[in-house]
Amino acid sequence: MNTPAPIKLIDGKAAAARVLAEVKAQVADMKTQGIAPGLTVVLVGDDPASHVYVRNKVLRAEECGIQSREHRLPADTSEASLLGLIGELNADASVHGILVQLPLPGHINETRVLQAIDPLKDVDGFHAENVGGLSQGRDVLTPCTPAGCMRLLEDCMGDISGKHAVVIGRSNIVGKPMAALLLKAHCTVTVVHSRSANLKELCRQADIVVAAVGRPRLVDADWLKPGAVVIDVGINRITEGERSRLVGDVDFDSALPKVAAITPVPGGVGPMTIAFLMKNTLTAARLQQEAPCPSIS
Numbered sequence: 001m002n003t004p005a006p007i008k009l010i011d012g013k014a015a016a017a018r019v020l021a022e023v024k025a026q027v028a029d030m031k032t033q034g035i036a037p038g039l040t041v042v043l044v045g046d047d048p049a050s051h052v053y054v055r056n057k058v059l060r061a062e063e064c065g066i067q068s069r070e071h072r073l074p075a076d077t078s079e080a081s082l083l084g085l086i087g088e089l090n091a092d093a094s095v096h097g098i099l100v101q102l103p104l105p106g107h108i109n110e111t112r113v114l115q116a117i118d119p120l121k122d123v124d125g126f127h128a129e130n131v132g133g134l135s136q137g138r139d140v141l142t143p144c145t146p147a148g149c150m151r152l153l154e155d156c157m158g159d160i161s162g163k164h165a166v167v168i169g170r171s172n173i174v175g176k177p178m179a180a181l182l183l184k185a186h187c188t189v190t191v192v193h194s195r196s197a198n199l200k201e202l203c204r205q206a207d208i209v210v211a212a213v214g215r216p217r218l219v220d221a222d223w224l225k226p227g228a229v230v231i232d233v234g235i236n237r238i239t240e241g242e243r244s245r246l247v248g249d250v251d252f253d254s255a256l257p258k259v260a261a262i263t264p265v266p267g268g269v270g271p272m273t274i275a276f277l278m279k280n281t282l283t284a285a286r287l288q289q290e291a292p293c294p295s296i297s
């Protein structure tokens with residue numbers, strides 16, 4: 001009898017469904033205590049790529065019983081009026097999570113806006129208070145995509161302590177927080193980026209590769225050690241002949257025969273990002289219930 005081929009595909013949709021089921025049960029429990037977790041998304045301008053994300057988010061929120069609200073503001077909204085809205089949302093006790101969709105139009109200072117969000121409502125984990133807390137290894141609101149990637153890695157590998165993880169990309173949204181989470185989980189962490197001299201050679205040493213650079217199919221089999229686990233964060237829309245499709249930062253077909261496991265695009269990290277946004281909204285609601293003073297744990 002043939003032994004079945006090992007399952008190499010990491011099913012992000014199924015993993016996200018499990019996270020959402022946990023959240024749903026905890027939301028129901030919270031409602032019995034008279035608290036209905038609520039998430040508010042603020043969209044400035046009309047970036048078409050944002051729409052899929054926002055639509056999926058509303059659907060997932062409904063599924064797990066989280067109230068979601070949206071503020072759509074015109075592209076020429078002033079920074080002052082955006083800051084004014086954030087002030088109102090900070091003061092509104094029915095709003096537990098605030099997400100300001102990025103990127104913002106060029107005339108608005110992103111840092112100033114993110115810093116205006118109450119750190120206890122910062123479900124993206126982008127406020128300096130939360131970034132600093134993560135860097136210290138504290139249990140703070142953590143960026144959704146890296147948190148989702150960690151769950152996928154734990155589901156697939158169990159304990160990852162001592163593994164060499166290579167993170168490709170150093171963004172504030174994914175690369176840097178991912179590196180912090182991998183360190184917290186006791187990995188040896190290498191962060192590489194577009195200026196790294198020996199990108200491919202470093203990547204070849206990795207037990208875990210997290211690709212988050214936004215370069216379609218940059219990483220192929222030649223970059224990978226046999227048996228590596230690959231998490232592909234890239235979501236790149238490309239046109240091939242007549243049709244447009246989504247591909248990751250990893251050349252999936254090339255990598256598949258060589259890896260122990262890999263996330264597909266779509267259906268990998270993306271659904272987990274949204275699931276962790278819901279989880280963070282629940283966490284935020286809890287933090288606000290507990291903490292009249294700043295979140296120092």
Ligand SMILES: Nc1nc(=O)c2c([nH]1)NC[C@@H]1CN(c3ccc(C(=O)N[C@@H](CCC(=O)O)C(=O)O)cc3)C=[N+]21
Pocket residue numbers: 050052053056099100101102103124144235246265266267268269270271273274
């Ligand atoms: N403040 C802020 N926080 C964010 O987390 C944030 C943001 N701004 N701006 C935009 C990006 C993008 N993003 C996605 C999340 C999930 C999918 C997702 O679920 N993608 C599906 C595919 C969807 C499709 O078919 O097009 C998948 O990968 O399977 C996509 C994109 C969150 N973002």
